[in-house]
Amino acid sequence: MQQSSVDTSSRAVQFESFGGPELLRLREVPAPQAGPGRIRVRVTAAGLNPMDWFMTSDAATAARFGLRLPSGFGTDYAGVVDQVGAGVTGFATGDRVFGGALSRAVADHVVIDATGTIAVGGDAHHTPDGVDDRTAATLTIAGCTAAAALAVVAPGPGDTLLVGGAGGGVGVFVVQLARRAGARVIGTGSATSAEALRALGAEPVAYGAGLADRVRALAPGGVTAAIDLHGTDTAQVARELGVPDRRITTIAAVVDGITPANGANAAAGAIEEIARLVAEGQLRVPLAATFPVERIRDAVELQAGRHVHGKVVIDL
Template sequence: MKEPTTGRAVQFESFGGPDALSVREVPVPQPGPGQIRVRVTAAGLNPMDWFMTSDADTAARFGLSLPCGFGTDYAGVVDEVGEGVSEFVAGDRVFGGAMSRAVADHIVVDQAGTIVVGGEAHHTPDGVDDRTAATLTIAGRTAAAALAVVNPGPGDTVLIGGAGGGVGVFAVQLARLAGARVIGTGSAKSADALRALGAEPIAYGDGLVDRVRALAPAGVTAAMDLHGTDTALAARELGVPDERITTIAAQIDGITPANGANTAPGALAEIAGLVAAGHLRVPIAASFPVEQIRTAVELQAERHVQGKVVIDL
């Protein structure tokens, strides 16, 4: 069978919102030494995708220039390997991250790279489908980093702000697997979904401190704010020490933010293993064909999605 010479890729020709995204026909990339080429089958969306490309100044801070691709999380199958590659062979199922270029039919990543430099790949465990694998890298790593800051365990009651979002679905379940009680903030319509993850739902917004006190009279002992600062500040008011509070989308003096780039080695493989074993599930809120990328990004950018949004390729 003749190898394709072109494929689809989502690109920006000017930075901005979803309207600036286009599906383009581009040359199929070729792997160099130490690289693999992946035929992407699914790409998971994250808030950082559209934040990084929202304007030229922000893009420049992340080293992005035009024309620019889109998306970071991917899953697929290795279809070609470069010289010196020993960890992968053609036909291997893989998942990982390639910053701002994952939504494409083909991507080239380094065998030993990072999300930012060269891209990265991990073997997809048996029992994990590609759509699910495509959601793991950014959200799973960020959740693992947040848990590492607050270190929940048996006897803890953890307050998680934004518990139904892309990172929240991982953080809730990982905290529960660690033995903690979890109270998760969300909207009224997310209550059943939060219960299904193992969290006790509570409404966010004004009066949060009083609602938490009523639900947990003995108090909360740790907190993760996965949306902004409201949950972190409420936790302080509830007496949680700063060293057991973390944020991912904002910074507060005295509180350690969680950064997925600093996740402990092996954390992502552990999360993938938990998914494969059926101990952790990833709700897929919606999936779209690549031709509907603008609609998918608009939905994801609303920040009210319960679970993950995935692009099928």
């Protein structure tokens, strides 16, 4: 085993009972070790996603994701490989990496299966030069979810895409990737998100009652596709506007007749392509806020409010 660190203790954010952010604790734990087929990453940054607090909000929901107490927290991470287990190829100590480790990423160290998936063993990708660790820590969940959603509706030149919740973490990627594909994008959000949406390339429209009329006024020629990143309201409005079900998708709810998108189904290589675009300056990821790990509760409360414009990142 290649090894550049012999740390025996580590810090990890944990739940001892499922619930809200007030139950999160930063604990001293034994440092995990990289066994055969695995690498250990010294985490430098962890990005937050709505799924993090949703999964750990109550015991029944946690059980659906295979989580047991004491549970870790957070899934997106970035850092540096500091141990490489026997039989691992493609990674070496000192490599910068990013990826996902389901509900255990907010920790000093995380052990990743070199050939695993986010949900089973975790996954790792090489961080391109030009992408800092904070940004890399925002890419995996939101990027894969955006790629999967766009694959369902396949926007391109001539399309007008309606995006519900466009200012959130996934919306940042959806809007920019759809624009790169040649589509016009109309994004729903609050009044305070309008400038942020314009900066991403979307035309902002206020969500809520009367949305269909406001969209008609913006796009008298019609909407041809829709992605609902928040619930079902945008999907239902899209139907009202005549968008066929096959060109509508959701990520946070299920609607009969509409194909939901799941980041786990993103095409092979999708996240590497997103990282490449970020490295080349063709895709940007706004960071709404960064917090030291000691302020994990404040960070989760901000992120769970669903009103941040961009991503929230924890520094370790």
